[in-house]
Amino acid sequence: MVLFIYKLSNAIMPQYIVRKVKIGKTLQLDELARAAGELYSRTIVSFWRTVRKKDVWLSGYSMEKWHISDKLHAHTSDAVTQSFYASLKSWRSRRKTDPNSKPPRRRRWFYKVIWKSSAIKLSGGKLRLSNGKGNQPLIFDWRWDKPKQIEMGWNRNSQCYELRACYPQPNVNPIKSSRTAAVDLGEIHPMVIADGINTDIYNGRLLRSKRQYQNKLKAQLSKLIDSKKRGSKRRKKLIKSKQKQLAKINNQIKDIEHKLTSKAVSILKERSIQTLVIGDVRDIRNNIDYGKKANQKLHQWNFGSIRQKLEYKCAKVGIQTELITEEYTSQMCLSCRRKNKPRNRNYRCSCGFKTHRDSVGANNIRAKYLGEVPVVGLMAEPSGIRWYPHIQCNSTFLRVEESPEFPELRSEAIHGE
Numbered sequence: 001m002v003l004f005i006y007k008l009s010n011a012i013m014p015q016y017i018v019r020k021v022k023i024g025k026t027l028q029l030d031e032l033a034r035a036a037g038e039l040y041s042r043t044i045v046s047f048w049r050t051v052r053k054k055d056v057w058l059s060g061y062s063m064e065k066w067h068i069s070d071k072l073h074a075h076t077s078d079a080v081t082q083s084f085y086a087s088l089k090s091w092r093s094r095r096k097t098d099p100n101s102k103p104p105r106r107r108r109w110f111y112k113v114i115w116k117s118s119a120i121k122l123s124g125g126k127l128r129l130s131n132g133k134g135n136q137p138l139i140f141d142w143r144w145d146k147p148k149q150i151e152m153g154w155n156r157n158s159q160c161y162e163l164r165a166c167y168p169q170p171n172v173n174p175i176k177s178s179r180t181a182a183v184d185l186g187e188i189h190p191m192v193i194a195d196g197i198n199t200d201i202y203n204g205r206l207l208r209s210k211r212q213y214q215n216k217l218k219a220q221l222s223k224l225i226d227s228k229k230r231g232s233k234r235r236k237k238l239i240k241s242k243q244k245q246l247a248k249i250n251n252q253i254k255d256i257e258h259k260l261t262s263k264a265v266s267i268l269k270e271r272s273i274q275t276l277v278i279g280d281v282r283d284i285r286n287n288i289d290y291g292k293k294a295n296q297k298l299h300q301w302n303f304g305s306i307r308q309k310l311e312y313k314c315a316k317v318g319i320q321t322e323l324i325t326e327e328y329t330s331q332m333c334l335s336c337r338r339k340n341k342p343r344n345r346n347y348r349c350s351c352g353f354k355t356h357r358d359s360v361g362a363n364n365i366r367a368k369y370l371g372e373v374p375v376v377g378l379m380a381e382p383s384g385i386r387w388y389p390h391i392q393c394n395s396t397f398l399r400v401e402e403s404p405e406f407p408e409l410r411s412e413a414i415h416g417e
């Protein structure tokens, strides 16, 4: 089970922590998703028809009164209409800058089903999602808290439905200390974290090999697909297989990133770091041309997703994060501030200072942020942290990677209202 913050598509709610649980595929779930799709399509058709014929843009409120579904909870019906109006609103604001943007017009066979807190009940370890009078509720074994809102959507990778349970982000007391650490996100090492004394180098070999394999597989399968006739069964089969295989590697990469970042944050918390400075490398992709091979590496270098994971995991334990630009930081000597180009794994300066080349960047980011020269004498030898499948996170609060235990789906069993 992976916990993370993400923006709900319909923009009804601000940032929430979302717990995703796969729930399989049953007739009842299909029925619910279809009812939501039917209601959504009706809303969309009525809306545009009134615009066309009467030149009136109906309000969301009157639309909620007009169209409801008797197969869904009243508030679930409202949520379907609201999500149409949310996408309408986002189109209107997008239109100001992008004249080619298109309003929502597409009808849906299936649509996400949203249960608001009035339709969610939790008692005795059972979560009950009401679908309105006369309809069977959904009942799940649930070992977590009662969510604020639940959304049911289709998980394309696993070809099954999943619940996205939303919880408000907890207020965590910020860690009170003046200790600052900096992280250098890189391609060879996904993260190097320096806090003035310790420098931890996170090993990225596995992550790198997964990405290389991903590239190879992508190329091989694309070639194979191109050799098949368009529209043929064989081709369709191959395309499906390609998506499946790539999704698998993607999941493995995500898993490694989660484990590394969780480990890093738990170490930061243990050392009572209050602020984590992240070297901002966003420009690198746009500005520099290193040649075909290096470019592919750089473009795949997933600092964006690692940065995002670090940011929300830090927020969860009360560590602040700051972004700063990362110029020359990997070349400047920590002791005398001269610039040197490191040749091999070791960084050597004419002033006599030497260290592991990868620890220089993070220490310089930290120094730049604090506006002070690092005290070289205090620094310990950099230590390496490797990924291994059962890497432990020290803090229970951070143990977000549990084995995926899906609550048993009980929707087929008949439970009266």
Ligand SMILES: [Zn+2]
Pocket (backbone or CB within 6 Å): 333, 334, 335, 336, 337, 338, 349, 350, 351, 352, 353
């Ligand atoms: Zn020097």
